[in-house]
Amino acid sequence: MSTLAWFAFASLAAWVWLLLGQGFFWRTDQRLPPPRDDEHAREEPGAWPRVVVVVPARDEAGVLPLSLPSLLAQDYPGVAEVILVDDGSTDGTGSLAAELAGRCGGLPLTVASPGEPEPGWTGKLWALRHGMALARARGPEFLLLTDADIAHGPDGLRRLVSAAVGNDLDLVSQMARLRAESAWERLIVPAFVYFFAQLYPFRWINRARPRATAAAGGCVLLRTETAVAAGVPEAIRQAVIDDVSLARAVRRAGGRIWLGLAERVDSVRPYPGLGELWRMVARSAYAQLRHSPLLLVGTVAGLVVVYLVPPVALVTGAAAGDAPAAWAGGAAWAVMAGSYVPMLRYYRQPLWLAPLLPFTASLYLLMTVDSAVRHHRGRGAAWKGRTYARPEAAPER
The missing domain is CATH 3.90.550.10 (Spore Coat Polysaccharide Biosynthesis Protein SpsA; Chain A)
Structure with missing residues (x-):
C-alpha cells in the first residue's frame, strides 16, 4: 500500500476507536439526572436549601x-x-x-x-x-x-x-x-x-x-x-x-x-465574526496543553491524522487511482461526519455541516498554534482588556 493509504487506514482505526472507546462522547443524551430514589416520591427536595x-x-x-x-x-x-x-x-x-x-x-x-x-x-x-x-x-x-x-x-x-x-x-x-x-x-x-x-x-x-x-x-x-x-x-x-x-x-x-x-x-x-470566535478559543487552548511544546506537537499531529487525512486521502486517492487510500479515507470521513450529527441536531443546525468538520478542525488547529505563539511572545491569555502573560494551566486531578 502507499504511504497515503497507511495514513488513511490509521485515521480510520482512530475513528473506530473514538466512536466506541472514548466514552461515546458523540452522544448528546447526558442531561440533568432525576433523583435516584422513587421518581414520583422524590421529584423535588422536601425542604429546599438556601x-x-x-x-x-x-x-x-x-x-x-x-x-x-x-x-x-x-x-x-x-x-x-x-x-x-x-x-x-x-x-x-x-x-x-x-x-x-x-x-x-x-x-x-x-x-x-x-x-x-x-x-x-x-x-x-x-x-x-x-x-x-x-x-x-x-x-x-x-x-x-x-x-x-x-x-x-x-x-x-x-x-x-x-x-x-x-x-x-x-x-x-x-x-x-x-x-x-x-x-x-x-x-x-x-x-x-x-x-x-x-x-x-x-x-x-x-x-x-x-x-x-x-x-x-x-x-x-x-x-x-x-x-x-x-x-x-x-x-x-x-x-x-x-x-x-x-x-x-x-x-x-x-x-x-x-x-x-x-x-x-x-x-x-x-x-458574529471569525475574529471573536478565534480569540475565545486561542485565549485558553495552549493552557489546556499545560503550555507544553511536546503536547502541542502531539496535538497538531493528532488533529492532522484524525481530521485532515481522511478528505485528503479520499480526494487524492481517487485522483491517483489509489483505491485503498480513497476507500479508507472515505470511510474515516463518513464515520467522522456521522459522529458529528447528534451535536448538530442538538444545536438545530443543518446536517450538511457534518462533512465540513475537517475544515473546522483545521481552524481549531490554527487557533491552538496561535495560542502557543501568543504565550511564547508573553501575551498569554487576553480577555476583556486584561492579559495574563504566563498563567497556570489547570492542575491535574
Whole structure:
C-alpha cells in the first residue's frame, strides 16, 4: 500500500476507536439526572436549601438585559438571591444590573465590586472570590456560579438543586447552549462542544468511578461546604481554564461531580465574526496543553491524522487511482461526519455541516498554534482588556 493509504487506514482505526472507546462522547443524551430514589416520591427536595447565585461581570451591559432578568425570575420554592460582582466594568454594568432588578423584581439582587485583582489572580476568579465570600455570609447550602451572558429557564435553579440533592452531588454543571446564528457560529460553535466532549467524555465524568473530570463554567451549582473543603477559589486563583480547574479541586476534596448538556440554559453572547470566535478559543487552548511544546506537537499531529487525512486521502486517492487510500479515507470521513450529527441536531443546525468538520478542525488547529505563539511572545491569555502573560494551566486531578 502507499504511504497515503497507511495514513488513511490509521485515521480510520482512530475513528473506530473514538466512536466506541472514548466514552461515546458523540452522544448528546447526558442531561440533568432525576433523583435516584422513587421518581414520583422524590421529584423535588422536601425542604429546599438556601441558594446564592454569584455572577461575575465585566463590561457586560450588552448582554445583561437578556440574561439577568432570567435569573431574577427564577421559580424557586426556597430562599435564593443574586450577587452580581461588577469586575471593574467601564460600560455601566453595575448600574444597569441595579436598574434591571428595580424594573423586573423577582429575586433580591446585590451589586458588589471587588476592586482590581491582586497579583496571582485572574480577573474572573478574583470576582468569584469576592462574590463567594459575600454569599457564604448568607449561609447558603449551595452556590450557583453562572456567567453574565447565560440566560436560564424559569425552572433552571429548581431543576439543578433537585438533581444535586436527589443524587447527593457536590457539583452539578450544565454546558450552556452557545449561540449559533451567524455563519461562523454555525461552523465553529457546535464543533467547540463536540471537541470538548471528545476531550472530556461526559459519561466518564458522571460514572461512579470517574475516568475524567471537568465542568462547564457558565452554569455550576456547587455545594458550599465542598467549596470550602476544596479551598475554592483560592486553590485555583491563577487558572485560565477555571471550570476544569474547579472540577478537579472539588474531585480532589472527595466531591461527586456531574456534567451534561443543558436544555434551557443558553448563552446570549454573540460571536458574529471569525475574529471573536478565534480569540475565545486561542485565549485558553495552549493552557489546556499545560503550555507544553511536546503536547502541542502531539496535538497538531493528532488533529492532522484524525481530521485532515481522511478528505485528503479520499480526494487524492481517487485522483491517483489509489483505491485503498480513497476507500479508507472515505470511510474515516463518513464515520467522522456521522459522529458529528447528534451535536448538530442538538444545536438545530443543518446536517450538511457534518462533512465540513475537517475544515473546522483545521481552524481549531490554527487557533491552538496561535495560542502557543501568543504565550511564547508573553501575551498569554487576553480577555476583556486584561492579559495574563504566563498563567497556570489547570492542575491535574
